[in-house]
Amino acid sequence: MISNKEIAGILSKTADLLEIKGENPFKVRAYRNAARIIENSAKDFNKLVNEGFDLTKLPGIGHDLSEYIKEIVKTGKFHKLEELKKEIPQGVAELLSIEGLGPKRVKLLYETFGIKNMDELKKYALSGELEKLPGFGPKLIEKILKGFKQLKKAGIRFLWADVENIAYEMREYLLDYKGVQIVDIAGSFRRKKESVGDLDILVIADDYQRVSDYFVKFHRVKEIYSKGLTRSTVFLDNSLQIDLRAVAKDSYGAALHYFTGSKAHNIEIRKLAIEKGLKINEYGVYKGNEKIASSKESDIYKSVGLNYIEPELRENRGEIEASRINALPKLIKEEEIKGYMCTVKDMDEVKKYIDDFVKVNKEYLILNVSNRYELINKVKTLKNSKNIKLITAAEVSVDENGDFEIPEDVLNNADIIAALMKKTELSAKDQTQRYLKVLNSKKINILLRPSLREVLTDAGVDLDWDEVFNAAYSNNVVMEVNSNPKYLDLSDILIKKAIECGVKIIITGNYKNIKYGIYQARRGWCEKKDAVNFWNYERVGKLWGL
Template structure:
């Protein structure tokens, strides 16, 4: 049985939820939540590490107890400790925690006072007006719960791109090992790099004798087979992710890849171009009458309608076809264009490695520089730095730079933007840094005008360099702040500072449409990992796809510059 990092992380998260409902020791709860975050962000496959006999306790935050649980999950597919907790506490209660406004204490109260254990029971209690009878719950609270439940029911479940990537990678490897299979690729919104995906569209070419369909529906992660035919099948994985497999002939591969990559509106626009030329375009090819004139490659499909190849990330019918016709398609930025990373953390705040370790890992990726950007003092949960600790760290970085070869650590800070728009640390210390990354970490629910004014004021600081994760969203758990993003982008242009495309999979922030707007306004963006451990540098590939969806080219990205070029650009924002 295949067990992915995402599966292990989900179990640790569920354990933490159940422990919190039981009022367990907060440090114990936090250990499981930290472990879930660590496992989710790992690029190394834990199953492979266990099979290779590697010592899991060498992973930061993973002690002997957690390591034993990981080994148990990998080898058996189960966690006995979770099963024990589920006997003590109804496991469905964890679903209630996903309802906005319901924390562990409220879930426990609902359970004890109204015997509410499931989402349907919660909805019924809200409709019947029983929730307001519980001490600490008011009529407005009840109304908000009912509103949140209705919104949840209307929402289509989607998976973060990075989580979907884990399931996609193992499935592709499995299908590539089936006899007579020649090519396997994941198309759809996954290939276009959308921040979330609803399902996986898998395309394969194979001979007629290949048992690929039979092997697909018997894949050990399949929980349910929805449909099965000679060239198409649909299944639901144990993780609740739907997967569609289509097998096509080599002659139709490019047309099918184009068709199933989408987007729907992009494909419709291409088909209309074809119709104007007397052509029919579908998943089988490009036809003039009954004659197939193209379709073996995607390039041939575009060439048939007089267009150059359009990268998958651009296929949203947001001007890419017009740009292609006019010869103005962007040459999209690539991962190899990055010369450094401008947002990272270490053990000094809430990271898991030393700066020497982080610098060594960054150098191994070919980076020239890495910015030291610990949290500032206001974020106490992250052990943020006060002015004295920051001064001490600046001296430590100077000493470390004297020893390092081939990479430079830049002295910075991820400083909190306070509710009044001031920065969490005084100018006297900020002015001595190489760069200042400003971020909102609290009061996400301010009204639009106040939230916007707060950020604009922060950007007016003479030492402000980059606005980190500008919308503050956490995909699936926190909506973007209500801010006037066009005004913020124009402020960055006017002020001469920069915005960030944060590569953490739960953020992918700035959103693509605003990244494109920033590009059009001439505002440079930094594609940053926000790394808290050396493995997090691997997340830059997701940030890169987000940037490409925003039409960014190498020239639009701040950290594609060499270190001298970067210093020159940053000096302008720091008033030097």
């Protein structure tokens, strides 16, 4: 069973090789757009193809691409890519990842010197041979050699939460410098993506060169990669790349929009602009030579007939169409939460979470008891003595066969039951049946960590999510969004899919880390009606018969 990511990877590789070969740029762009659409889609393309769905009904997928996707799903290969691999060695496409090397230059390197991998490129760059080629001056050679250093760090991703403090510390550091007016962190960090590869920081300042000198002296800078007139790049002691960009005040809205991304979102915005006879870039919106919008981000959207779109939604997953018809979701906010759900293993944790709960002054607290089920009665006793609205949940492990590993009397003692599936190596079909057995058991209220993913290391279980979410909806089972930055399970894509299926979610975590789950839910288009712990106690009580 091939995943969306694998299909997208095949199409992206095809686009790279077509670009090197000098194919029509529109054809190359079509492959890249299709790859982005598939990778970011909540729809399972493997399932769509096997069910005979007409892929041409999806935006960006024409007849030819539809047939190619079917071929990839059914065979795991793509004949066009296999043909291109025979013409162009595998390592040649990797050369495109070096800054300054576009398809034409890579093609020239291959045809002139037979350079077909990074090692050969480095050898020729150091030998001085590259300078014999037209357009390969000393500055480009220097950029290529620097590019090797940058590539060593490329591909490293960080949890959003792990760079949060660094990002805000850098912002405050820059704002402290005299003459700096505005500092904003753009890119995937602003979109609250669960992991980031680098930080893009925009600055408006009276004297950018002095700010750049100050920027590279930040106490955690380990290496200065570049320092130019409008952009400077450094690597920190943890290998995190930070780019600082100078922006003119009258172009700030356009720059913030452009550098926030995502790339797929920006491409669609530019298409709308072209339809209206406009041009959009990081400097503004132009009608001919006249700049008609630039200083405010909301004006960029207004110029193409759209309402403002929150950064978390900018992934080309339907937000542009929703904005056009005034149907964007009203995203949840942390201050609107009514109750917390935390997992406890002993009385010390119970007391800690109750003390924390009293401080934040919310309506109710759900304590999910893991393993030590005798705690349930003790929690119920506290419920009366503390005079707070406590809901007890029993965390139930589910074995490989879909059976509960817990005594029946425990199930009857807790207010609600939260099931946690044990990780097992099963086929997608068998795994799905295991999940359906639990969801259809009429015994559980919440499914914990539904996909069993880990953000940077484990994609989680392979399931038919349509069947799983439909069963959850039919049985009134709520899906957890775990706020631990390591898990953030469900993913943003699956949150959106669950909501579209009518499934409710619950964002779990304490008052310190729940913001990460809320960011994830916002990226999944979550409104208050979709998240159980944004409901008042009376409504939650009706849901679970309390």
